[in-house]
Amino acid sequence: MLPRFSSRAFLAPMAGVSDPALRLQCKKLGAGLVVTEFTNIHSIIAKEKELKEDKKTIQSFIEYSESERPLSVQLFGSNLEALEKAAKIVEPYFDIIDYNMGCPAPHVTRQMAGGALLQESNLTQQIFSTLVGAVKKPVTLKFRLGVTDASRYLFKDIAEIAEDEGIEMITLHPRTVNQGYSGDADWKMIKELKQISSIPIVGNGDIKTPEDAKEMIDQTNCDYVMIGRGAMGNPFLFEQIKDYLKTGTYNQYSFKDKLDSFFEYLHLTKQYKIKFANIKGQAMRFTKGLSHGSKLRLQITSSKNIEELEKIMKNAYQQN
Numbered sequence: 001m002l003p004r005f006s007s008r009a010f011l012a013p014m015a016g017v018s019d020p021a022l023r024l025q026c027k028k029l030g031a032g033l034v035v036t037e038f039t040n041i042h043s044i045i046a047k048e049k050e051l052k053e054d055k056k057t058i059q060s061f062i063e064y065s066e067s068e069r070p071l072s073v074q075l076f077g078s079n080l081e082a083l084e085k086a087a088k089i090v091e092p093y094f095d096i097i098d099y100n101m102g103c104p105a106p107h108v109t110r111q112m113a114g115g116a117l118l119q120e121s122n123l124t125q126q127i128f129s130t131l132v133g134a135v136k137k138p139v140t141l142k143f144r145l146g147v148t149d150a151s152r153y154l155f156k157d158i159a160e161i162a163e164d165e166g167i168e169m170i171t172l173h174p175r176t177v178n179q180g181y182s183g184d185a186d187w188k189m190i191k192e193l194k195q196i197s198s199i200p201i202v203g204n205g206d207i208k209t210p211e212d213a214k215e216m217i218d219q220t221n222c223d224y225v226m227i228g229r230g231a232m233g234n235p236f237l238f239e240q241i242k243d244y245l246k247t248g249t250y251n252q253y254s255f256k257d258k259l260d261s262f263f264e265y266l267h268l269t270k271q272y273k274i275k276f277a278n279i280k281g282q283a284m285r286f287t288k289g290l291s292h293g294s295k296l297r298l299q300i301t302s303s304k305n306i307e308e309l310e311k312i313m314k315n316a317y318q319q320n
């Protein structure tokens, strides 16, 4: 059974972005669910073996904190044996096991994983039944429409298979794999998915403001919304959406507030093994819209360690 969610707005899984520090910030500001970056099932198996020798668990590989709960772990990879093994390894630590069938990156689709699976209904059916059979925790799915424009309705067949096999919730990012991030997310498709489904549907794609979130819910009747890029450098969006859906108004936040939240993020990163390149990426996003932002971003790019980065951001704080 799915856990109870405290809000209708979820944070999307984003490789290199939705690290445990950002997830915790979004959670504290009201995200109903946060999802880990996608993780390769083969890496989970290899890491678990390595960690066991040091008497550690997979928690040292996929880092998180208890305050993030309910927490979903996202897996990718289509080898059934490996999938079963990986799902069993992560199950004790997470509340939901999410399966990725949307990633358009060639290094993923080439291994018959991510979005490429949308055209493989037999294999997909086996993947769902393997996953649901392997674990007692709820299994959910995140996918795109189809691969090409001509196959943009593949999601309907896959959704039907998913529901039959016991998948408990589906997130749709309504673009095709070939579209990448171009064009607009086609929210009408979320409405169509909702009409044919009897499990909760999460709408995703192009939500940047509380108004967008409400608009998607009104247009599609989706149960939840998921936000990716709109939450980058702006964890306040979760609080704003929650308030807007409840009261029709929300608090505004200044650049200084955003920078404050970056310092909080920086503080949180110290508890985890987050790559410095990813932290720099976050710094860039927290500066969006700042005066002298482009000059600041150049400085961020050339910073070599956390101390340098912190100094640059503190200077920016004083100048804004």
Ligand SMILES: Cc1cc2nc3c(=O)[nH]c(=O)nc-3n(C[C@H](O)[C@H](O)[C@H](O)COP(=O)(O)O)c2cc1C
Pocket (backbone or CB within 6 Å): 012, 013, 014, 015, 016, 017, 036, 037, 038, 074, 100, 102, 103, 142, 173, 204, 205, 206, 207, 226, 227, 228, 229, 230
């Ligand atoms: C940098 C980046 C990394 C992403 N990584 C993942 C991922 O690991 N798993 C996944 O299912 N989707 C991933 N996505 C897709 C997002 O979860 C989301 O579906 C997409 O960005 C559309 O939502 P948005 O318009 O709110 O950003 C990623 C997107 C971005 C921008």
